[in-house]
Amino acid sequence: MAVLSLDNVVKQYSNHRAVDGVTFDVEEGSIFGLLGPNGAGKTSLIRIITTITAADEGTVMINGEPLNSRHPSQIGYLPEERGLYKKMEVGDQLLFLAQLKGLEKRDAKKKIDFWFERFEITDWWTKKVQELSKGMQQKIQFISTVVHEPKLLILDEPFSGLDPINTNLIKDEIYRLNQEGTSIIFSTHRMEQVEEVCEDIVLINQGRVVLNGKVNDIKETYKENIFRIGYKGSKPSLSSNKYSVISQSNDDITIQMTAEMGSNELLNDLIRQGVDIDSYNEIKPTINEIFIKKVGETNE
Amino acid sequence: MNNILLILQREFWTRVKSKSFLLTTFLAPIGIVVFYAALFFIMSRGSDNVKNLAVIDNAGIVDQSETKRNNLTLSYDYSDLETAKEAYLAEKIDGIIELPPISTDVTNYDIVFHSDEQLAIDETSTIERLYSKKVRNFKIQTLGIDQSQLDLIDTDLNVSPKTIKETAKDISSLTSTVSSVLGGIVGFLLFMMVMIYGSQVMRSVSEEKINRIVEVLISSIKPFQLMMGKILGVGSVGLLQVLIWAVLMIVISIVGTSILGISAMDFGGDTAAITEAMTQEGIKLDENVVGVMKELSSINWAMIVPLYIFYFLVGYLTYSALFAAVGSAMGDDIQDAQALTMVATLPMIIAFYIAIAAVTAPHSTMAVWSSILPFFGPVVMPVRLAVDPPMWQIVASVLSSIVTVIALTWLAGRIYRIGILMYGKKASFKELGKWIFYNG
Numbered sequence: 001m002a003v004l005s006l007d008n009v010v011k012q013y014s015n016h017r018a019v020d021g022v023t024f025d026v027e028e029g030s031i032f033g034l035l036g037p038n039g040a041g042k043t044s045l046i047r048i049i050t051t052i053t054a055a056d057e058g059t060v061m062i063n064g065e066p067l068n069s070r071h072p073s074q075i076g077y078l079p080e081e082r083g084l085y086k087k088m089e090v091g092d093q094l095l096f097l098a099q100l101k102g103l104e105k106r107d108a109k110k111k112i113d114f115w116f117e118r119f120e121i122t123d124w125w126t127k128k129v130q131e132l133s134k135g136m137q138q139k140i141q142f143i144s145t146v147v148h149e150p151k152l153l154i155l156d157e158p159f160s161g162l163d164p165i166n167t168n169l170i171k172d173e174i175y176r177l178n179q180e181g182t183s184i185i186f187s188t189h190r191m192e193q194v195e196e197v198c199e200d201i202v203l204i205n206q207g208r209v210v211l212n213g214k215v216n217d218i219k220e221t222y223k224e225n226i227f228r229i230g231y232k233g234s235k236p237s238l239s240s241n242k243y244s245v246i247s248q249s250n251d252d253i254t255i256q257m258t259a260e261m262g263s264n265e266l267l268n269d270l271i272r273q274g275v276d277i278d279s280y281n282e283i284k285p286t287i288n289e290i291f292i293k294k295v296g297e298t299n300e
Numbered sequence: 301m302n303n304i305l306l307i308l309q310r311e312f313w314t315r316v317k318s319k320s321f322l323l324t325t326f327l328a329p330i331g332i333v334v335f336y337a338a339l340f341f342i343m344s345r346g347s348d349n350v351k352n353l354a355v356i357d358n359a360g361i362v363d364q365s366e367t368k369r370n371n372l373t374l375s376y377d378y379s380d381l382e383t384a385k386e387a388y389l390a391e392k393i394d395g396i397i398e399l400p401p402i403s404t405d406v407t408n409y410d411i412v413f414h415s416d417e418q419l420a421i422d423e424t425s426t427i428e429r430l431y432s433k434k435v436r437n438f439k440i441q442t443l444g445i446d447q448s449q450l451d452l453i454d455t456d457l458n459v460s461p462k463t464i465k466e467t468a469k470d471i472s473s474l475t476s477t478v479s480s481v482l483g484g485i486v487g488f489l490l491f492m493m494v495m496i497y498g499s500q501v502m503r504s505v506s507e508e509k510i511n512r513i514v515e516v517l518i519s520s521i522k523p524f525q526l527m528m529g530k531i532l533g534v535g536s537v538g539l540l541q542v543l544i545w546a547v548l549m550i551v552i553s554i555v556g557t558s559i560l561g562i563s564a565m566d567f568g569g570d571t572a573a574i575t576e577a578m579t580q581e582g583i584k585l586d587e588n589v590v591g592v593m594k595e596l597s598s599i600n601w602a603m604i605v606p607l608y609i610f611y612f613l614v615g616y617l618t619y620s621a622l623f624a625a626v627g628s629a630m631g632d633d634i635q636d637a638q639a640l641t642m643v644a645t646l647p648m649i650i651a652f653y654i655a656i657a658a659v660t661a662p663h664s665t666m667a668v669w670s671s672i673l674p675f676f677g678p679v680v681m682p683v684r685l686a687v688d689p690p691m692w693q694i695v696a697s698v699l700s701s702i703v704t705v706i707a708l709t710w711l712a713g714r715i716y717r718i719g720i721l722m723y724g725k726k727a728s729f730k731e732l733g734k735w736i737f738y739n740g
Contacts, residue, residue, distance in 0.1 A: 014734060047721070050519040051519065052515065052518050052519055052721070053721075069522075072519060072520050072521070073520075075519070077515075077516065077519040079512065079515045079516060079519075081512040081515065082512065083508075083511045083512030083513035083514070083515065083516060084511070084513055085314075085511070085513060086511060087314070087318075088314060096306065096310050097516065097520070099306050100303060100306055100517065100520040100521055101520050144516065
């Protein structure tokens with residue numbers, strides 16, 4: 001079942017269409033990548049989902065229900081531009097934000113204590129935000145996003161500004177929450193993170209969906225029959241109209257085959273020539289390459 | 301509603317707990333009292349080094365038994381200017397007052413002060429005051445004028461109002477003065493409060509926008525709730541502060557009266573002048589005090605006080621909504637911010653000047669209409685309330701204020717919800733207008 005379902009969503013600003021008929025589903029319990037270059041309409045879309053703004057056309061459903069005023073308490077949103085009250089104490093601030101999400105004060109306190117212990121920051125309650133380093137502030141911001149145990153978590157560039165240790169800390173928490181059933185929308189333009197973290201993605205450019213599906217399926221779809229063969233000994237002489245050599249060095253060769261040729265056929269050719277094969281891999285495109293290709297296509 | 305309350309509480313407590321609140325609430329009044337006390341002390345100190353002066357009376361008007369006035373001691377031991385000058389050179393005296401001969405047709409009488417040192421201003425006026433009465437008495441006697449006739453010449457003039465219809469409210473000559481002063485004080489307080497707390501709302505809104513927490517907040521609650529919570533929260537802080545000041549004022553005035561023998565009410569005016577007037581015209585002032593008290597008690601407080609509170613709330617809500625909208629449109633560019641602030645404060649300043657004019661002419665066409673118009677009403681009407689404006693004007697003013705508050709809050713909410721999400725873009729007024737009609 002889809003935790004979030006967008007159907008033909010449109011957001012029109014005075015002189016441009018920020019979101020132009022976007023349709024996609026986010027499956028319950030998945031980690032979903034919302035990708036797109038700067039200005040593609042990601043933030044506009046997130047603002048619609050978080051009820052900050054409303055769509056001009058189309059429908060947004062959460063758990064099969066049209067978006068309404070009860071939903072914000074089920075959503076956790078970490079905006080790309082982080083912000084906290086600088087002069088407010090950390091504990092009071094988290095309490096306030098949790099209460100805004102509908103938690104009772106006592107309940108909120110318990111949950112904040114849980115997170116404080118988890119991040120080993122139990123003595124931070126009375127610290128003011130301005131006394132904390134940027135990485136520390138990010139932790140607080142993360143707690144404020146998840147403290148009310150949202151069903152849907154929207155994270156906009158969650159690792160920006162974090163050092164590797166804190167990145168791993170937050171990443172582990174994201175995985176843990178996902179394991180416990182939280183659906184996560186992960187918005188970023190750092191593609192290596194997308195490949196590592198996401199199962200499904202949607203790629204948006206100029207307000208439209210240009211790509212949507214499972215990461216593995218998309219890679220399968222956009223593969224170009226490129227193989228890399230590692231070998232020992234003398235160079236194989238490959239001359240066939242069924243494939244072309246992309247690059248060749250003393251110990252490996254990269255070959256692109258035509259669609260009708262099977263990978264075994266190439267292997268047979270090589271064995272027949274007596275090539276001593278070390279390794280044989282299909283080179284699938286990275287999400288980054290697909291991203292650049294698709295964005296380039298739609299911008300033309 | 302619950303969300304508005306949460307925002308209200310946060311705004312209230314973070315402000316009330318802050319150092320600056322404690323400073324402005326408790327130190328500002330004490331600071332003002334200390335300032336005036338220091339001023340009072342300074343002003344009451346005149347020249348205090350004793351000066352020995354010789355008086356050479358060629359006019360024959362002095363009273364030789366009078367040997368001291370303030371810091372001046374007067375001696376009559378020298379018969380002429382020359383011997384007095386020798387005494388001066390021998391450093392026996394500090395100066396010589398020479399009174400030239402006088403006749404009844406002298407209208408400009410120059411007293412000569414011989415000395416190489418200058419007289420202080422207060423010493424000069426001591427001498428002037430001392431001899432002007434003497435000259436006057438000399439002229440009255442020489443001209444043979446009867447003192448009792450002379451007293452009849454001076455007449456105090458008063459315009460005493462008297463009502464014609466029997467149903468009309470009894471009024472005295474003091475009514476309009478008391479009412480206007482009261483109205484003026486209330487109008488001024490209202491102006492100050494709205495300016496101070498309205499601009500706090502503006503600052504708070506633009507702070508949230510600049511530090512970006514606003515995006516987190518409005519993903520939880522509606523922008524309108526955030527705006528209203530903020531306006532009400534800051535307003536509560538204002539009310540609390542005023543309340544504390546009122547209590548402090550009473551305490552200080554009680555303490556002041558009992559310990560120092562001066563009333564806090566005197567701090568506002570020129571204390572020396574009041575004291576002097578009191579001693580000179582003791583009886584008349586007492587009459588006035590009684591009159592003022594009578595006027596104050598005849599004012600229909602039961603109606604006026606609730607209306608004052610109403611106008612305070614309505615005025616604050618109207619202008620703070622305007623300030624909130626302006627705050628939301630601000631970026632971190634200070635120049636833009638100043639231009640926008642100007643727009644929000646301009647109607648308030650104009651209203652304030654109309655209110656000042658309404659103190660002296662509460663029934664002028666301008667005063668009447670601006671007390672009904674949006675934006676101006678909450679400032680101008682309180683000034684007019686004490687002078688009994690016709691009922692229809694009060695009703696019209698109350699209604700128009702309510703409509704203005706509702707319309708403006710709605711409008712401000714429309715601008716606010718867009719403004720707080722707009723970054724890096726200069727908000728022109730055309731742009732603000734467009735925001736009102738955006739679809740959320």
